[in-house]
Amino acid sequence: MNTNNSITNPNINAKSGLTGQGRVVILGAGESGVGAALLAQQKGFDVFVSDFGVIADHYKAMLERASIPFEAEKHTEESILNAVEVIKSPGIPATAPIIKKLVAKGIPVISEIEFAKRYTNAKTVCITGSNGKSTTSLLTYHILKNAGLNVGLAGNIGQSFAAQVASESYDWYVLEISSFMLDDMFEFKADIAVLLNITPDHLDRYDYKLENYAASKMRIIQNQTADDVFIYCADDEESLKALQTKQPLAKSYPFSIVQTVDQGAYLENNTIHILTEPNNELTMSISDLALQGKHNIYNSMASGIVAKVLELRNETIRESMGNFKNIEHRLEHVAKISGIDFINDSKATNVNSTWYALESMTSDVVLIMGGVDKGNDYNMLKDLVKSKVKAIVCLGKDNKRIHDAFEDDVDVIVNTFSAEEAAQIAFHLAKRGDAVLLSPACASFDLFKNYEDRGNQFKAAVREL
The missing domain is CATH 3.40.1190.10 (Mur-like, catalytic domain)
Structure with missing residues (x-):
């Protein structure tokens, strides 16, 4: 057995607690990136923030108030590859070109938590x-x-x-x-x-x-x-x-x-x-x-x-x-309409989360699922779908793998391309005593900003029924 519990980064020099150690670049200007920028500035570093995408207005405002320079929708290499250390958003993969160049230059890349x-x-x-x-x-x-x-x-x-x-x-x-x-x-x-x-x-x-x-x-x-x-x-x-x-x-x-x-x-x-x-x-x-x-x-x-x-x-x-009251978008009861329970589990972005959601259901289910498939294996859902799901409403741009996985297990599989359409069709497929469950098993980025946006649009659509 391996009892070595230390995983080291060969490009990292211990800097614990040191301040003002030169230029720190933050990649990604979301919650973690802006927070890291504010802390780095407080500790005396020369800070620059770069986001390859669009920066939300409230994060832009935070950076501007702190007079922290930033760029959006690009990574300017000469402004990044001169860092003593880079703090990376979790959403940026190690395969991103800018990360590969940082690693090649021996510049440490760490998380905001670190x-x-x-x-x-x-x-x-x-x-x-x-x-x-x-x-x-x-x-x-x-x-x-x-x-x-x-x-x-x-x-x-x-x-x-x-x-x-x-x-x-x-x-x-x-x-x-x-x-x-x-x-x-x-x-x-x-x-x-x-x-x-x-x-x-x-x-x-x-x-x-x-x-x-x-x-x-x-x-x-x-x-x-x-x-x-x-x-x-x-x-x-x-x-x-x-x-x-x-x-x-x-x-x-x-x-x-x-x-x-x-x-x-x-x-x-x-x-x-x-x-x-x-x-x-x-x-x-x-x-x-x-x-x-x-x-x-x-x-x-x-x-x-x-x-x-x-x-x-x-x-x-x-x-x-x-x-304790559970979090929004996790098996969240939205409304009961005509005796049908509507449940928002938009945070279920993988198959196992959807398995847990179906396992907790005590009534027949109209299941709304789909989105960006992350290499999902739907086999683990088949028994629960057979025993509990009467219809599947697909919510995503490409639903072929869901059809292929469950066409022998349910009588009805319908494609939809908006939360409003999905809620309306699910409502018509359900009857009194059933539950309409949004538990996508997939990421949301094909039709929505994120899982919160998906859940909020679903809740709004339910309330319009």
Whole structure:
């Protein structure tokens, strides 16, 4: 087994906590990029921001207010290749021409998370996984905040980590960490690392190899020591496989709904048991959880272990897990019209997320799915589609692979090209007692700005019915 938990970047020289070390270039002027620019400026660097696309007006205004120079819709090489370090948006792949040129010149390319961590002594709870990381991050933050901890929420959710490091003084951060972020993190260490699951996602960025994507996810435990904590799902096949090649040094706590564990969390007789220390067990009926469905039992277990590791009171943990409200666009109930429930799960941008959504449905479903296919394997949905889905409404420019996957499993598959059209057709296909579920299993960029735009357009269309 490989017990070396440090993944180094040969182009990085340790700069921890240093200021004013020359020119820093930020690639990408979204939430993470602008936050990184503000922090870099605060620390005395000469900062330049470059975005190959259009910069949103409010981010332009932030850069202008801070007098940070920037460019949009291009990457001017002479303004970028003279950096001492580059902070890259997670959305920019390593194969982008400008990244290749930076690497060839030996200029370090890192993530906003890596950069920001140099300038804070706050402890971090870092949560990754193919599915459930937003929900688990928000639930964990909710529990910690209710318990009175001085805690911030950042990463792939909410306000930029770097921006908060520049302007706040938190003792703890809950960070939602994507594989794209992990790819550009080298010296960073999570005090508490959570790996929820590993299922095929974003394989187009990983040479269509699941083992490459899994290796990226395992970077969540890089640099951890025996003083740190690692929380993982003992029921997840790919996580267990990855752990055979990368053994954690941190104190490990598994969670499971099919077996008991000595330390960690398990399910028995519809009751969650969480214990991290002898004689201090938290128990809670799954019927009292705010988040319902099998996938959310896992999410609640992971958050509960974090809370127990931090020695929070059982009463506080139970109360928080019972009154939490889930995020927008994740199994969000929109309306009930003519006895038909409309549910917005636009955040389901991969097949596994859609599997979780269908698994939680208790009625017949008209499923709205489709968009930018990321190399999806729809086979895992077939049994649930056969048993629960009466019709599929495709929402995307190219729906051929959905037709090919499910034409033998449902009687009706219809193509649509707008949220309004999809909602109207789904409404006519459903009957009283059914659910219309938007759970696309695909990215949104063919017809929408992002999954939020897709979900918002769907909700607006439902309300017009």
